[in-house]
């Protein structure tokens with residue numbers, strides 16, 4: 323009987339330790355997101371138009387459309403794209419697994435031709 327209650331105490335203590343670890347890891351490690359801040363979508367440019375990116379990192383960017391047209395933030399060759407209405411602010415999370423040169427572009431008709439794109443290196 324004593325042995326059984328000791329065992330029970332150990333099991334309860336173990337469960338508490340596990341619960342403690344679980345709480346910590348959900349707050350920090352693993353799903354870390356790096357905030358890139360705000361990029362303005364103007365008629366017809368991105369400001370700023372430089373990003374310092376690393377492969378395998380999850381980034382969050384805030385997209386603020388200060389222009390008069392609908393704009394979007396599209397990473398060519400990926401499924402990442404976010405349309406932002408004039409005056410609106412949206413956020414986009416993305417992760418690029420392969421290093422290389424990527425083009426960020428607004429795919430609204432004619433906008434790329436007006437210069438609304440930039441290239442960025444992912445290391």
Ligand SMILES: [Cu+2]
Pocket residue numbers: 366391392393394428429430433438
């Ligand atoms: Cu645009």
